[in-house]
Amino acid sequence: MNTPILRVEGLEISCTNKQGTEPLVHQLSFDIMGGQVFGLVGGSGSGKTLTCMSILNILGGTLAVTGGSIELCGGQLLGKSPMEMRCIRGKEIAFAMQNPMSAFNPVMTIGAHFVETIRTHIPLSKREAIKYAVDYLNQVGLANGEMLLRKYPFQLSSGMLQRVMIAMAVCLKPRLLIADEPTTALDTGCQLDILKLLDRMRNQYGMSILLVSHDFGVIAQLADEVGVMCEGRLVERASVHHIFDSPEHEYTRALLGARRQLAGKGDIHHVEGGTRSDEYVRV
Ligand SMILES: Nc1ncnc2c1ncn2[C@@H]1O[C@H](COP(=O)(O)OP(=O)(O)OP(=O)(O)O)[C@@H](O)[C@H]1O
Numbered sequence: 448m449n450t451p452i453l454r455v456e457g458l459e460i461s462c463t464n465k466q467g468t469e470p471l472v473h474q475l476s477f478d479i480m481g482g483q484v485f486g487l488v489g490g491s492g493s494g495k496t497l498t499c500m501s502i503l504n505i506l507g508g509t510l511a512v513t514g515g516s517i518e519l520c521g522g523q524l525l526g527k528s529p530m531e532m533r534c535i536r537g538k539e540i541a542f543a544m545q546n547p548m549s550a551f552n553p554v555m556t557i558g559a560h561f562v563e564t565i566r567t568h569i570p571l572s573k574r575e576a577i578k579y580a581v582d583y584l585n586q587v588g589l590a591n592g593e594m595l596l597r598k599y600p601f602q603l604s605s606g607m608l609q610r611v612m613i614a615m616a617v618c619l620k621p622r623l624l625i626a627d628e629p630t631t632a633l634d635t636g637c638q639l640d641i642l643k644l645l646d647r648m649r650n651q652y653g654m655s656i657l658l659v660s661h662d663f664g665v666i667a668q669l670a671d672e673v674g675v676m677c678e679g680r681l682v683e684r685a686s687v688h689h690i691f692d693s694p695e696h697e698y699t700r701a702l703l704g705a706r707r708q709l710a711g712k713g714d715i716h717h718v719e720g721g722t723r724s725d726e727y728v729r730v
Pocket residue numbers: 462471489490491492493494495496497498508509510545
């Protein structure tokens with residue numbers, strides 16, 4: 448039997464402070480096979496980002512994993528030392544964060560970030576690393592890469608930073624990419640470019656992707672399986688077609704209904720004819 452790239456089993460995340468312990472994520476289980484894209488959707492505050500952070504072992508302060516297991520290619524990630532996790536982050540698991548600004552050190556140029564990321568994992572000279580970075584910046588639609596590498600994070604728009612972050616995340620061809628709302632700050636054309644790049648990385652390198660998004664359009668473009676989170680719990684898990692065509696949980700139906708109303712297509716319960724997934728065209 449194939450071993451999943453990522454297996455999350457019975458995950459519990461809690462916040463502990465003076466007031467006591469508050470459970471935030473409960474009994475969360477899912478797995479992602481090689482080359483598979485798992486879409487995680489859910490309302491704001493449902494625990495999607497905490498789940499991503501727990502996989503990378505970067506929860507801190509009052510937050511901690513209080514139960515369950517997280518395995519990468521069959522090996523337990525929980526309990527790994529900071530040093531071991533530093534080797535895994537970047538090369539094995541890459542993370543494109545929800546808030547691009549917080550991913551960058553404000554006093555380092557984009558080039559310093561990019562070159563350091565590349566040279567930590569690939570034996571390239573500084574000049575070769577710059578060329579490598581420019582190539583990946585090109586692939587996310589940033590044409591003037593050399594000039595961008597000389598800039599500081601605050602000199603770029605949030606859409607540009609988001610694209611730089613994705614270029615940095617995929618350039619090491621990780622086994623697993625965790626992409627938390629990777630296209631929220633982007634216009635539709637650029638969104639499509641990023642989704643195509645992610646699809647290419649999955650096809651060429653068998654990269655698996657945990658794709659967090661509020662946007663069912665983005666999920667429909669890329670995901671094979673979808674998990675729906677509500678108040679820290681996974682309430683439904685199914686193939687992307689099943690989720691769109693016959694959502695079973697009331698909360699999933701409400702999310703899809705809200706999206707249809709935003710798109711001016713009325714309430715999902717009154718749709719007749721055709722499958723609902725037909726409304727979302729794949730790349
Ligand atoms: N540092 C923290 N300390 C305490 N509680 C936190 C912290 N970060 C997040 N939470 C709480 O954990 C819950 C889940 O938060 P999380 O950021 O995972 O939501 P999300 O699903 O990613 O939401 P969004 O779609 O808005 O990004 C929320 O109730 C939030 O208030």
